[in-house]
Amino acid sequence: MTTMMTMTIALPVRERCAALARQVLQALLDEVTLTPKPGLVDLRSRGAHADLNWALMCHSACVLQPVFAAMADAGAQSEDDDLLRQRIGAIGRDGEALMLTATGGVNTHRGAIWALGLLVTAAAQQGARGASLAPQAVAARAGALARLTDHAAPVATGNKGELACLQYQVDGARGQARAGFPLVTCAGLPALHASRARGDNETTARLNALLAIISQLDDTCVLSRGGEAALLALQAGAARVLAAGGAATAAGSQALLVLEAVALARGVSPGGAADLLAATLFLDRLTEGDAHGNA
Ligand SMILES: CC(C)(COP(=O)(O)OP(=O)(O)OC[C@H]1O[C@@H](n2cnc3c(N)ncnc32)[C@H](O)[C@@H]1O)[C@@H](O)C(=O)NCCC(=O)NCCS
Numbered sequence: 106m107t108t109m110m111t112m113t114i115a116l117p118v119r120e121r122c123a124a125l126a127r128q129v130l131q132a133l134l135d136e137v138t139l140t141p142k143p144g145l146v147d148l149r150s151r152g153a154h155a156d157l158n159w160a161l162m163c164h165s166a167c168v169l170q171p172v173f174a175a176m177a178d179a180g181a182q183s184e185d186d187d188l189l190r191q192r193i194g195a196i197g198r199d200g201e202a203l204m205l206t207a208t209g210g211v212n213t214h215r216g217a218i219w220a221l222g223l224l225v226t227a228a229a230q231q232g233a234r235g236a237s238l239a240p241q242a243v244a245a246r247a248g249a250l251a252r253l254t255d256h257a258a259p260v261a262t263g264n265k266g267e268l269a270c271l272q273y274q275v276d277g278a279r280g281q282a283r284a285g286f287p288l289v290t291c292a293g294l295p296a297l298h299a300s301r302a303r304g305d306n307e308t309t310a311r312l313n314a315l316l317a318i319i320s321q322l323d324d325t326c327v328l329s330r331g332g333e334a335a336l337l338a339l340q341a342g343a344a345r346v347l348a349a350g351g352a353a354t355a356a357g358s359q360a361l362l363v364l365e366a367v368a369l370a371r372g373v374s375p376g377g378a379a380d381l382l383a384a385t386l387f388l389d390r391l392t393e394g395d396a397h398g399n400a
């Protein structure tokens with residue numbers, strides 16, 4: 106009897122967590138498939154990346170689905186935030202190792218494991234508590250988790266993003282998460298919704314959301330490869346597309362071509378912005394359902 110009750114209570118939670126992990130996977134696939142993106146891997150090309158391509162990104166995303174499910178499980182079962190932070194830190198590091206094994210050592214999704222890992226954990230935690238799944242609420246919860254200390258985290262990773270944070274005095278991926286993903290809630294999502302509201306198709310709406318993020322983000326992927334000049338050029342180029350009415354207008358699509366040429370000429374890719382677009386699409390789906398296909 107006890108076993109039966111445990112099963113009937115536990116199963117829906119597991120299923121909800123598995124569904125959340127599928128939504129993360131969908132967001133990652135939607136991000137990489139969105140075409141054309143400046144400097145990033147998309148359906149047409151590998152952008153400014155010599156070691157990435159669309160198929161490898163999709164393979165990596167699929168391999169990582171159980172990692173996101175494990176984080177969601179941890180979030181749904183958590184009673185103590187500090188313990189949860191240790192648990193997802195360990196799952197995240199194992200996930201990075203799994204990613205590197207699956208890709209032959211290529212960093213396909215380090216930033217995504219971090220950002221979407223925190224968000225899927227937060228969404229599962231909110232769901233289990235019967236709390237709000239609204240983007241602001243989930244992002245704030247994820248921010249609270251990110252601000253907790255992960256005691257097993259290496260003091261210094263030596264990763265390029267970390268070095269760029271030190272060199273250019275920016276907060277990077279950690280700062281964005283600890284602040285509750287402001288560029289997802291205050292740039293990506295508003296741009297996505299405004300673009301849809303004025304009748305743009307889904308591809309255009311997602312591109313405009315990406316551009317809104319690029320125009321404001323201190324992206325350590327760009328800084329580490331191209332320095333401050335490249336970051337300013339990308340931010341200004343994205344702002345120009347938006348000022349021209351967005352990616353779908355004649356002037357906007359010309360400005361987007363210019364932005365892409367700038368990214369390729371400088372050999373830079375806004376990988377951090379791509380992660381935050383995936384985060385935007387994930388949070389959008391939590392409340393919108395899966396109504397938006399690729400237009
Ligand atoms: C904090 C992380 C991202 C490591 O950061 P670090 O600066 O050392 O590495 P790295 O530069 O390689 O990764 C940063 C990635 O974040 C993305 N990014 C870059 N700039 C930004 C930005 N401003 N905002 C958001 N994302 C960004 C890029 O995709 C980049 O590749 C993360 O990998 C980590 O700490 N993992 C340990 C395991 C863990 O705690 N996981 C959490 C479970 S949810």
Ligand SMILES: Nc1ncnc2c1ncn2[C@@H]1O[C@H](COP(=O)(O)OP(=O)(O)OP(=O)(O)O)[C@@H](O)[C@H]1O
Nearest residue numbers: 137145146212213214215216217265326376379380
């Ligand atoms: N569509 C995409 N195209 C390219 N990068 C993406 C895309 N989506 C997300 N990213 C992010 O960009 C990051 C890869 O950036 P980058 O290649 O600069 O990292 P790196 O491997 O540390 O550096 P490098 O390749 O210069 O040695 C990944 O962690 C990933 O999260």
